[in-house]
Amino acid sequence: MRLTKRLAVGVALSIFSYQLFADTSVVSDEQKATAAQLMESALESDLGFDIVESLTTEIGPRLGGSEAEKRARDWGVKLGKKLGFDKVSIEEFTMPFWDRGHLHISLNTPYQQALYGTALGGAAPSEKSIQTEVVYFRDIHALSEVKPGELAGKIAFVDGDLLVKSQTGAGYGQANQRRRKGWQYAERGNARALVVRSVGSDSRRFPHTGMMSKDGDKWASIPVIAISNPDADHLRRLHNLGKPLSLTLHSESKWKGDVSSGNVILDLVGSEKPEEIVLIGGHLDSWDLGTGAVDDGAGIAITTAAAALISKLPKRPKRTIRVVMFGAEEVGLLGAFAYAKQHEDNLHNHVVATESDFGAQTIWQLVSNVNPEATLLIDEIAKVISPLGIVRGGSDVPGGGPDIIPLVEQGVPTIRLNQNGRDYFDLHHTPDDTLDKIDPDELAQNIAAYAATIYLIADSDVVLKK
């Protein structure tokens, strides 16, 4: 039982205020009262934190395609059954497996010093240890101008800047170009390896990993290593002093052929329109460096706990609520594409889809991308959840989360409960993504918002499709 008195009082007041007005909205007073009850229950419950504690502790890191990710699927099935979902299943798919292996990276000139680095997803191994000089590029624009062959025999280092901390994560996409595409320029220059300043807002000595982008069908053929912000600062200062730099680098990261992964599907079957699906979820896989608490154990916990609270109501909502624990998100949205493919004949029945995958801090905004009539429903829902400190954002904002992208491409409408992401890129894809970073009260606020929102959509007759 959690103590979140301030929020709980706000919710109670709002229940009272519903009684004062006539029921002219698309949401009935009874539904509003049920939603308020769900919020109260969520704020008092430890269920969400217990779920993410269990996942991070009992399974640990769970890289897409790994044996650990398989254990996570079994964990998801067991959890779904224990929580009383009506249908629980695993939908398998095949994927190529990339393994990080061992990395050594150190400064060699002007002196020996260990650097804190990690391979980027998709990187090739160094055949043996590379020891050679470094060519410094101030940013991705400078690297993009490299001439063919210009870096032959050398290691390219692409610097950049500390990501500015932001509620919305603004700036991440642009900064991330050096992680995504830097290797293509380095290969054009015929560099032996690329070292990249980590994309993160923290001054900790942990590198942030993450997937690179393919160039057409081609992955990088050289090692690509992210180093921490303080390590990148260090190289920049040495470079600015006019010191020639050289590094020693040995990386074993490589592709290892096809393996199995899967999505875990937990359904609360609708009482009136079971064929209509309200899809929520998070991704079950995590990067291998941390234990995937904020990315995305939190999303799994938030959406599963929200649905579990709804399952305790006397009656199932009209529509089916489906929690999808997506597999292999980090390594290319592979579970998401597999889901869209496996359900391609039924996507017209997906009423709305949304994912929680931006950490575990409080939700501050509800946005949507549905038809104008349904926008009124979302407006009403926003009023219901406003005691949680959530404001109504845009009604024409595309995107419901990374794993929803393939569904959006097929015309599935979306909403999104936007979380405060201020600390997200401090932790994201680093060894520091561990359970201690989650505030149970903030997590509970997320669950309250999801429970009320999803209940109200699932119990509605409003069509959301544009």
Next chain:
Amino acid sequence: MRLTKRLAVGVALSIFSYQLFADTSVVSDEQKATAAQLMESALESDLGFDIVESLTTEIGPRLGGSEAEKRARDWGVKLGKKLGFDKVSIEEFTMPFWDRGHLHISLNTPYQQALYGTALGGAAPSEKSIQTEVVYFRDIHALSEVKPGELAGKIAFVDGDLLVKSQTGAGYGQANQRRRKGWQYAERGNARALVVRSVGSDSRRFPHTGMMSKDGDKWASIPVIAISNPDADHLRRLHNLGKPLSLTLHSESKWKGDVSSGNVILDLVGSEKPEEIVLIGGHLDSWDLGTGAVDDGAGIAITTAAAALISKLPKRPKRTIRVVMFGAEEVGLLGAFAYAKQHEDNLHNHVVATESDFGAQTIWQLVSNVNPEATLLIDEIAKVISPLGIVRGGSDVPGGGPDIIPLVEQGVPTIRLNQNGRDYFDLHHTPDDTLDKIDPDELAQNIAAYAATIYLIADSDVVLKK
């Protein structure tokens, strides 16, 4: 040129106020005005930050007895000459060298997961890789009760708690018993290795290293590995779930025989009583994991910059000001003991001694341990530096810093400018001890306080000895 307007205004006002009162104190109005000038200069100067930037960037990590520490001594000599000290020298000594080598530590049961660990100073190597079960101890008290032979064939893990963040560092000494003495109990139990929860106030996945204590003349004969707080949390949670734990551990850390180290001595020779020495300093060595910015590049920068500012005055103060850059502090105060030994015939001429070795945050208190008449001098100095936000603390507080211990044992009086250590044990002895953690304004406040304080003692005739 730095912009610290608020502090600068405070200093200016205090200069004015000196004019209003008759000169009845042990500090003359002229001395006070000079001290105020020094503070103003310090707050406007980048010298301190430039010094610590140079040390951490151009030398990097500098473990006691290493080749890097030798480069740091050469750097110190060059710096002292460039800054115009009257005498610059290195005093060498011999010391045993402990080398960290490579470590692998991972969870093996209930599943494979890398742990973030580091060997503690003085630890022995594992002959080969150890893979065996873990016996959990909730704290050092539980471990201290282990019976002879009880841990045969096993790895002991001694848990503990997150250090509470504290301005004064209170609690560190007690918590540190598990690092210092844990191995003695583990060896009594005949454990194959000891794993220790890091002593730190941070929830980052960096382990804190540090020296163990000898048992008489004996160092540990087993590997002793500190793991980060989040890793220790993880083991605790698994243990509390009743899961049997096993680890895989391979450590190369070992003693490697005798090497040379040294102290760097920078003197501003006194104009009237050159034989009387006011000793300030920090330690030049650092742990090998970070670049030793807050521990103790900051102390080197603060004391060297303070003396350098005093050297720019038209006339040298009456007494000699000596900056000692102590070698090999982290590995057992070896430079400090060497200094006390090498100067044993002259310690009666050491008027007072103090060290800056608690990070780079602002100074909040001045304490002393001098005779009652001299206490009045320190009281006056406290008034002079009070515009920096510094209060007068106890006049009977022993200790001037770790490297001052051997001097205190020989009766040398001490003062100490106490820094806010709230963030110190987040960073201390971790890879995260890097330049970006230092706030240039806070560093400048330290230099202002040292410059005024040391100038006023060096230009005084008051005897401080008890």
